[in-house]
Amino acid sequence: MGTTVTSKGQVTIPKAVRDFLGIGPGSKVEFQRVKDGSVIVVPLGEGQPESRFARLRGHAGAGMTTDEIMALTRGDD
Template sequence: MSTTVTSKGQVTIPKAVRDLLGITPGSQVDFRRAEDGSIVLARTDKKKHVSRFEKLRGHAGAGLDTDAIMALTRGE
């Protein structure tokens, strides 16, 4: 993957890299020089990337059984 540097020295991190590292708006990243001279991009904030599916976990409500959940989803 490659990207172009703007006149201000800015680059866009490719979506595949952002997705892999869980980089979202507001994430902090660090550029480090490896022993072989290459530059490594690493995420420095400790926020864990949460997938859209993980965000939905546990939202059925406490103490509801399957029948009650099905009734809620059907609008009964």
């Protein structure tokens, strides 16, 4: 898999690699040089941040209307 380096030195990590490493927006990675001279990408921490839906799972509670639950899952204030 190839990618292009921008004028700012940035690259896009291919989706297949992001999926394999479990990284997403906000994830931190580290670049490590290996003895043979190659460089590897290592995810730091927990990997992909928890989605807003995962944080809401199991928190609807009793007595909420469908509209209230939908507003909660959409992030409406």
